[in-house]
Amino acid sequence: MIEPVRLPSPWCDEPLTVVVPTYNEAGNLPRLVERLLALPLPGLSILIADDNSPDGTGEVAEKLATEHPGRIRVVHRPGKEGLGRAYVDGIGKALEDGAKYVAQMDADLSHPPEALPGMLGALLSTHAGVVIGSRYVPGGQLDDAWPMYRRVLSGWANLYVHTLLQVRIRDLTAGFKIWRADALRAIGLDRVQSNGYSFQVEMHFLATKLGQTIIEVPIRFEERTDGVSKMTTATKVESAMMPFKLRLRHRKIARNQPQLGKAAD
Template sequence: MASDVVDDQDMSSSDPAIERAARAVELPEPWCDSAVTVVLPTYNEADNLPVITRALLALPLSALRILVVDDNSPDGTGEVAEKLAEELDGRLSVVHRTAKEGLGRAYVDGMTRALDAGADFVVQMDADLSHSPEYLPEMLGTLLATRAGVVIGSRYVTGGVLAEEWGLHRKLLSGWANFYVQRLLSLRIRDVTAGFKLWRASTLRDIDLESVGSNGYSFQVEMNYRTVLRGHKVMEVPIRFEERQRGASKMSFAVQWESALMPLRLRRRRRDLRP
């Protein structure tokens, strides 16, 4: 049960993700004290949530906060999140949504709350440890040094790596998705479907976050498109994209179908999305 998930073994510092996070690059002051909120949408991530939470809090970012947005997970993820919130004394908070409404709506809800709570920078990343927290200080440093509006943890720039567990079919599907979106929307982004990003709060406000219509993984594409159309600089830093070790993927045919149609819809709405 959920109460058994957050045990001493799960909360230990022996997990590789936690160890790597503890060795992450240290930023100078005041950058290391920036108000960063990590938004973690969850659905059936009870096994992963304690590990990624400890890894994030092991980073040398003193003001980092975590906001878990749970879509009423039947595996007890929401209960695990509440227990963590009690133990971490204000560094983690939880939003409980009554139904599984999709990745996009969870992110919009979580990001909006993070902005309202005063976050200067907002991180979006998966809770399944496919996005390693160790890259966040580098992403924040890049954002601050270049005046970018958003920094993407990219699989497809020089130095980016896919986990060895990825088969040829998945690699071809991912590569085709990037090519397809690029051809339709002319975005100069190498990893246009990436879900690991660090945003300036001002950029999220400028792109009118609450009006974003995408619900599934096409949310990533729409956010990029709005950002580029409004003239914000996009930077990419290489990451190693890990394979999920616990739990099941949320990719379904319906999600893939929406992702295929959304670039066409965005292209038709180009004039409406410009500032």
């Protein structure tokens, strides 16, 4: 576990809402919340978007919210509709509540919460619209326990999408990032239609199309130790088809729209 960066005031006090979608993560959620609330970020709050998990994750989330009033909120969704829909609902709620900065991360502890202060510092010290916790920039790492087929699939997916969409991001499928609220509003969540993991690619594609500055900082990606991956065959098929759909769906978005900068290499 890395030691979190200690940001100077007032940066450490900035309001940061961490959106965490959950489905059957009752075993991981308390540990994630403990690590998030231990960070030297007094302005951090957590918004959990649960897809009516049959393992009781929603009830665990409500218990945690009761134990930490004002720092944890729960959005209960009617059922499992995909990662993308959960994120759209969670991020939308965060923006409605006046969030200034919005982080997104998985509940399975694959994303190190201790990296968030450094990512927030990178965002605040630049004009970036989003900072990505990246596995594939220099210094980024994959857990040794990550199986070879997952490494090959992830590497191939990034190469495949990069080739088709020409998005200059090394970790195109990354799900660990911090956004400025105005960057999310510029993208417009109503534009986003991806249901599964391709939600990440669509958000990166839209940010690039709008000319936003995108920064990648290295992280160590950990293998989950509790629960099972939600990656299904249907999700893989959706992800394979998504680049073609994105080029057609968002072909009318022009770079001369209101921007935050240019996409970084």
